[in-house]
Amino acid sequence: MTSLNGLVLVCLTYVAFLFLVAFAAERAAARGQGGWLRAPIIYTLSLSIYCTAWTFYGAVGYAARSGMEFVTIYLGPSLVMFGWWWILRKLVRIGRAQGVTSIADLISSRFGKSNSLAIFVTAMAVIGVTPYIALQLQSVTLSLSVFAAADASTTFDRSTAAFWVAFGLAIFTLLFGTRSLNTHERQHGIVIAIAVEAVVKLVALLAVGIFVVWGLAGGVSEMMTRIDTSEIGQWQTDRARWVTLTLLAGIAFLCLPRMFQVMVVENDDDRQLELASWLFPGYLLLMSLFVVPIAVMGLEMSPGANPDLYVLTLPLTLGQDELAVLAFLGGFSSATSMVIVASLALATMVSNHVVLPIWLARQETQAASVSGDVRDVVMLSRRVSVGLIIGLGYLYYQFSGGSEALAAMGLISFAGVAQFLPAMLGGIFWRGASRLGALAGLSVGFGIWVWTLLLPSFGAGGVLPDTVLTQGPWGITWLRPEALFGFEGMDRLVHAVWWSLSLNFIAFWVVSMFTFPKPLERLQGAQMVNVLDNAPATQSWSATAAEAEDLLIMAQRLLGSEEARALFRDEAIKQGLEGELAEPTPAFLQRLERELAASVGVATAHAMVGQIIGGPGISVEDLIAVADESAQILEHSSQLETKSAELTRTARQLKDANTKLTQLSVQKDAFLSQISHELRTPMTSIRAFSEILRDTQDLSLPDQTRYSSIIHDEAIRLTRLLDDLLDLSVLENGQVTLNRATGTLKTIIDRAVQAAQPVGVDPLIIMRTPDAEDIPLETDLDRLTQVFINLIANARKYCNADDPELTISVTETTGRIVVDFIDNGQGIPEGDQMVIFEKFSRLGDNDGSGAGLGLAICAEIMERLGGRISYLHRSSGTGFRVEVTKAQALAAQ
Amino acid sequence: MAKHVLLVEDEVNIIEAIRFLLTRDGWNVEAHADGGTAMNRIRERVPDLIILDFMLPGKNGLDILRELRSEDRFVDLPVLMLTARGQEQDRELASKAGADRFMTKPFSNDAVLNAVRELAPN
Amino acid sequence: MPDRPEASVFLERRSYRRRRLLDGLKLLPFVAAWLFMLPLLWPDGGAHSATSQSMSSALIYVFSVWFVMIVIGGALIAAQKKVSLKGKQDASEEPDP
Incomplete structure (x- = not known):
């Protein structure tokens, strides 16, 4: 028989071994050789903290009482794992993206980084999980009592034992879990210890199971026969409980703080989840495979004993001490791993969401950034929280008298966190x-x-x-x-x-x-x-008033001096800055907040960064709220925006109209003085020479004739000018009536060439392609002729080549007929090309023969006719292009 | 020796009319259509009188007048200005620029002769 | 290039296969839940009921379903990984939403 003291020694040795493993793992991780610690298999094993002492001992008891119902506790999580693609995948992504530290952190972070919500969830979690911790204390105490009962040499007091178990677990947890502050610096030691414990409890339970099936029953088929003839040999299940428990276990698997810790917070990548999605259900299957056989054998061999302890009592009563110790270690492992992770997860929540905010609020009156190292505060509060939580579990155990069946206590807890x-x-x-x-x-x-x-x-x-x-x-x-x-x-x-x-x-x-x-x-x-x-990511911080130095000081207090500096240096390099201080850009602030969140939780990190950035009292929430507090404000402001845009538009239109009017007025003045000039100039010659003719007696006859003809020419010029002006005025006012008629382009050009023909010798040679000109047209033929005359006359007048030449070419394109008038003169200077169609724009020396209205009239005419006239940009010669739309041309056919 | 008058005008017929009038009155008339050449000529040989058209191609009459008055030796040179635009503000502009007389086209020959005689008495 | 269209055919098929495997993954929990709820339909064994299921058959049923689901789940993930790994080697492919 193993003595109680011997058992305690075994326990201590086992714990020491775990410490060694954890220590080695952390050393390896520190040396950068810890890649294997993130292996998906380790992740899968760490999920096994779902299987607590309740599973280890309680499942058998549960089966002995209610048959197969116990299996629902494992089916629920299996279903969740099978359906990882739906929920878990998203949860771990969010966890990684947001640097979530606990389920309270997730919920508070989701709902506007609300700390009140975080406190509420924390409180619920503590209340909900306390019975569960009590359950672990109870199971370890009970298992010890089994050995104590067999060991006459020691007196065993359950209450004292429970206290020492609680005390031991607390120490264990503190030593393991509260050394690193940053929950994102993976707790390698703990994770590896849990993985080892996962293996130990599985091996222990399988060993007992194998012993029962092959050692006691004598094989699988014999076992099956025994099962069918036992008390629980009939399928007898409360259907409502079957469904509810499966559902509840699945939900609890997601919501239990310790599960959230190992599953979401400690998750590194999706590969871990992919492996766990089928391997973890496999683990659960193995954990529950021998539960019914053990229960049946227990019922058969030791009726009246506590079915929750069959796993221990069966080997013990049959003298299998080593197996019993192994089974005890299995149960011990289940209990310790659960208590460590659960109390740590809860402690993180309590510390981040209750202690720190209160501490910060008290600090706020002083300047938060100058007083001591926050890391000490966080660490202390986390340690105290661990103690408090395990203490609460102990109190619950004492208060509830340890009387409840293990399974019932577990389920109460499940329903709470659900x-x-x-x-x-x-x-x-x-x-x-x-x-x-x-x-x-x-x-x-x-x-x-x-x-x-x-x-x-x-x-x-x-x-x-x-x-x-x-x-x-x-x-x-x-x-x-x-x-x-x-x-x-x-x-x-x-x-x-x-x-x-x-x-x-x-x-x-x-x-x-x-x-x-x-x-x-x-x-x-x-x-x-x-x-x-x-x-x-959410661009939470837009303020850049933050002093980089203040931020660094704060970060040092939370992350440690070296880590914080490294972070700032890294960011500075990213920003392309020299030196160690990164600019507090929104992106960096967000990164910083996330890094801090890994230590103190999202809400607190947010508040701390907020203190430095916005100064006390101004949070980003406020800032954003000011900007877009509600949809109404948004809508209202967008309406205002629309209105103001409308006003701006109207104002611009008014301004434009005013400018146009001013321009028009200026144009009118210019036009009037131009007309005045154009009329008065020939008039001056006429008056001067008529006075000369009248007043000069001794004028020679040739002079008389000459002066009379000047008067005559100037009078004609005056008349032509008046005609042009009237013409232009009529065209511009749209009063012109077009006399549409049919004809061919050829005849129009013929008429124009003829009309532009001067009396006497014409130096201008006109080149034409009569075949191409044979296009029927329906338009105002006279007006079109007028345009052509004008262009030919201009060429004659201004073409300064030695052998002036004008080429009239006709091109027919889809929808348009294009007539080009190109001479071999020097062309029009680029600066003047813009104004040639303006009224009174005469270029170069003026011989007084034109008022500069010709092209303006042509442009007006072409517009009336639905075509256009433009200057051809060419390297040599002056070219004008007249375009007539073909719709008119086609209408003629 | 006959007095020298420089006429800056771009209308050939008007040049001819003024040349006829002043030549008969004993003037030596030199005409230019371009302001630039006219300025050069004035510098070469200072005339006794300048008759300046307001609207000229290139450099207009007002600019020539201002340039002229900016040089000390031309400050007192008599200038008769002619314009066909007939706007009151042109008269002001001209007198501000330093024109001695301002006449609107069409003018009567006698008025021109009188003005010339007054501005440059023999 | 003659092998171009061939490659695109393979890519298409691979993408299709990945999607179907993903469908399987998505469906698995529902199939499992459905099968785990089947025992609800078994006659509730009272002491007098001769037709009730024996515990051993219930055990075998539940654990078999469980085991098969684990195997299918593992196989689906392995197959999906294999397909998407190949896909990555051949050509970059849009990840599934």
Whole structure:
């Protein structure tokens, strides 16, 4: 028989061994050889903290009492793992992207980095998990008592034992878990210790199972026969419980703080999840494979004994001491790993969401950035929290008297943490989820859980008086804890889970629908819901007033001096800066916040960065809220924007109109003085010479003739000018009536050439291609001729080549007829090409023969006719292009 | 010796008319259509009188007048300005620039002769 | 280039196969849940009921389903990895949403 002292020695040796393993792992990681620590297999094994002492001992007891029902506790998580693609994949991505430290952190971060929500979730988690920790204490104590009962040499007091177990676990946890501050610096030591423990408990349980099936029963078929003839030999299952427990176990698997810790917080990449998605269900299968055989054998061989301890008592009573010690170590492993991770996960939550914010708030009156190292505060608060949580578990164990069956305690815990589900899932899948909705759902669910499950679990007369259980509080029967709304006769657990989760979901949904999330919530919501689309991170910080130095000081206090400097240096290099101080760009601030969040949680990190950036009192929420507090403001401002844009547009239009008017007025003045000039100039000659003719007696005859002809020419010039002016005025006012007629282009050009022909010798040679000109037209033939005359006359007048030549070429394209008039003169200077179609624009020396209205008139005519005239940009010669739309041409056919 | 008048005008017929009038009155008339050449000529040989058209191609009459008055030796040179634009503001511009007389086209021959005689008495 | 269209055919097929494997992965939890809920339909064995399932057959059923699901889950992931690994080597492919 193994003595109790011997057993304690074994335990201590085992713990020492775990320490060694953990220490070695951390050393390896520190040397950068820890890659294997992130292997998917280690991740999978670390998930095994789902299997606690409850599983190890309790499952057998559960099977002995209720048959196959125990298996639902494993089927639920298996289903969740099988469905990793749906939920877990998204959860771990969010966890990695946001640097989430706990489930409370996730929920608070999702709902606008709200610390009140984080505190609420933390409190719920502590209350929900405490029974579970008590359960571990109980199982270790019970297992010790089994050995004590067989060891006459020692007196064994359960209460004292439980205390020492709790004390030992607390020390163990503190030594293991609170050495590193940053939860993102993976806790390699713990992870590897848990992996080892996972193997130990699996091996222990399999060993007992194999011993039972092949050692005691004598083989599989014999075992099956025994099973069928045993008390639990018939398939007998409460269907409601079967469904509810499967569901509940699946939910708890997602929501338990310790599961969240190993599954989401410690996750490095999707590969880990891929392996775990089938390997972990395999682990669970193996863990539960021998549960029924052990239970059946236990029932058969030691009736009356506590079925929760069959795993131990079977080998013990059969003298298999070594196997019993192994089994004990298995149970011990299950309990220790669970307590370590659970208390650490809870301690992180308590420290990040309760202690630090309070400490920060107290510091806020002083300057937060000058006083001591926050790392010490965080570390201390985490250690104290671990102690408190394990202490709470011990108190619960003492208070509940350790009487409850293990499984029932575990399920109460499950139902408690399951209340996180609506807020968590809603948060990551539904952008409409709001903080108030989450708060409402959590409080409703949690309240119902406390009322219908937790309080009654202490037994009638425990916390709730007997009368409340049977008649309801103050005699309100529909509020009876085990028959809400008068639905009696349901299983207590099914009843509690059903009501708490449904009402939780409904409250969450309804309140979310009718509340409007704050801007930060919406930003975070969008980011989390769309995490798989690789959405860019929320640009939380826009202020850049932050002093880089202050930030560095703060970061040093949280991350440690060297790490913080390295971070700043790294960022400075990224920003292309020299030296060690990175610019506090929004991107960097966000990165910094995320790094800090890994140590102190999202909400706290946010607040701390906020203190430095915005100064106390101004949070980004405020900033954003100012900018777009509600959809109404947004809408209103967008309306204002529209209106102001409209006003600007109107003002611009008015200004334009005014400019146009001014321009018109200036143009009118210029036009009038031009007309005046053009009229007065010939008039001057006429008057001067007529006076000369009148007043000069001795004028020679040739002079008389000459002066008379000048008068005559100037009078003609005057008339032509007046004609042109009238013509232009009519054209510009649109009063012109077009006399449409049919003809061919050829005849028009013929007429124009003829009309432009001067009396006498014409030096200008006109080159034509008569074949191409044979195109029928329907248009105002006279007007078109006028344009052509003008162009030919201009060529004659201004072409300064020695042998002036004008080429008239006709091209027919789709929809248009193009007539080009190109001479071999020097062309028009580029600067003047713009103005040649303006009125009175005469270029170069003026021989007085034109008023500069010709081309202006041509342009007007072509516009009336639906065509256009343009200057041809050419390297040599002056060219004008007349385009006539073909619609007119076709109409003639 | 006959007095020298420089006429800056771009209309050939008007040049001919003024040349006829002044030559008969004993003037030596030199005409230029371009302001630039006219300025050069003035510098070469200072005339007794300048008759300046307001609107000229290239450098206009007003610019020539301003340039002229900016040089000390031309400050007192009599200038008769002619314009066909007939706007009141042109008269102001001309007198500000330093024109001694301002006449609107079409003018009467006697008025021109009188103005010339007044500006450059024999 | 003659091998171009061939390559694209392979890529297409691989992408298709990846998607179907992914469908399998997505469906697996529902199939598993469905099979795990089947025992609810078994007659509830009272003491008097001769037709009730024996515990051993229930055990065999539950554990067999469980085991098969694990194998299928593992196989699907392995197959999917193999396909997408090949896909990465051949040509860069859009990851599934």
